[in-house]
Amino acid sequence: MSDLSINYAKLKLKNPIIIGSSGLTDSVDKNKVWDRAGCGAIVLKSLFEEQIENESKTILKKYESPGNHDLIWNYVKGNKVMDYLNLIRGSKNYCSIPIIASINCYSDGSWIEFASQIESAGADALELNISAIVSDPAVHPMESSEKYINILKRIKDIISIPTIVKSSRLFNNIPWLVNQLKNNGADAVVLFNKLYQPDINIDTLKIISGSVFSSPQDLSETLRWLFLTSSNVTEIDLAASTGVNNWKDVIKCLLAGATAVQMVSALYQDKERKLIPEIIHRIEEWMDSRGFKSINDFKGKLNVEPAADKTVFERAQFMRYFSNHT
Ligand SMILES: Cc1cc2nc3c(=O)[nH]c(=O)nc-3n(C[C@H](O)[C@H](O)[C@H](O)COP(=O)(O)O)c2cc1C
Structure with missing residues (x-):
C-alpha cells in the first residue's frame, strides 16, 4: 500500500494536500470538515497586517504611551485579532492535522510582534502572505525581494515555529x-x-474585479517555477498554489518538485466535499499502478537537470512550442 505522508516545513503531514488560506478556513466548524475529509494540513484565512496595526495604533493614540505592549494587548483582546487567536486554538483543539496560521503583510512594521501570540495560541507554523506589487518608477525592483527577506528575518527573531513564505x-x-x-x-x-485580478466594464467605463478563482490554465506557470526552482534550490520545501484543481494536477506538481500542494478554487466548487477523498484515492491508485511506495519515489522526477543550461532549456521549449503551429 502506498504511503502518502510527507515532511513539509518540519511538519509531518499524512498526505501532501493542504487547504489553502481563504474563506474556506475561517472557522473552526469549516476546519473540522476539512480534517474529516482527510487533507494533510490547513492554512487558516489570513489576518491582515492592517487589522493588527489599526487596532494597536488606536490604543497607542488613545493612551499616548507607545511601547506599552500590555496595554495594547488588553485592547486587542476585545477585538478581531483576539478572534484570530481563538480560531487557532479552536482549530487545534478539534482537528488532528497541522494548523498553519497566516498573516497577509506588506511591511516589517510593529505588527510582527503579534507573531509570538500566534505561536503561543498553538499554531504549528506561520505562513506569511507578502503583498508587494511595486509600481513606483523611482523604486528599484530589488526592493520587493528585500522586503520579503526583511519581514522574514524579523519574524524569525521572534518565533521558533516553522515559517513559510507565500511568494508572488x-x-x-x-x-x-x-x-x-x-x-x-x-x-x-x-x-x-x-x-487582485483587475478587469474593465466597457459599458460603465469602470475598473472591476475579475474572477477571484483560478482557471486550469494557471497551473502551467506554477509548474514552470516548480521545475526551475526545485532543481536549483535544494533543502527547502516548495508548495504549489494556483491552478491545482484535481488529482492529476497534484501528481504533476509533485513530479515537478513540489513537496505539497495547496488547493482553494477547486474546493470552492466542491460543495459536497468529495474532492479531497477522491484525490487521495486516485493518487494511491496511481502510485500502486507504478510501484511507487512513497511520495519521495517520484517527487521531482521531472524537474530540470541542475547542470542544464536553463536559458537553452527555456529557449528550446519555446521554439519547439511555436514551430508546432504553422
Ligand atoms: C475567495 C478567496 C480568498 C482568499 N483569501 C486568502 C487569504 O486570506 N490569504 C491568502 O494567503 N490567500 C488567500 N487566497 C489565495 C489562495 O490561498 C490561493 O493562493 C489562490 O486562490 C490560488 O490557489 P487556487 O488556484 O487553488 O485557488 C484566497 C483565494 C480565494 C479564491
Missing part, C-alpha cells in the same frame, strides 16, 4: 528569491499567492 509570481528570478529565503530561515515557500 511577480519576480524575475524566483529561484534566487527562494534561495535567499532559505538562507534567511524560511522552512518552505509557497508558489504562488493570488493578486
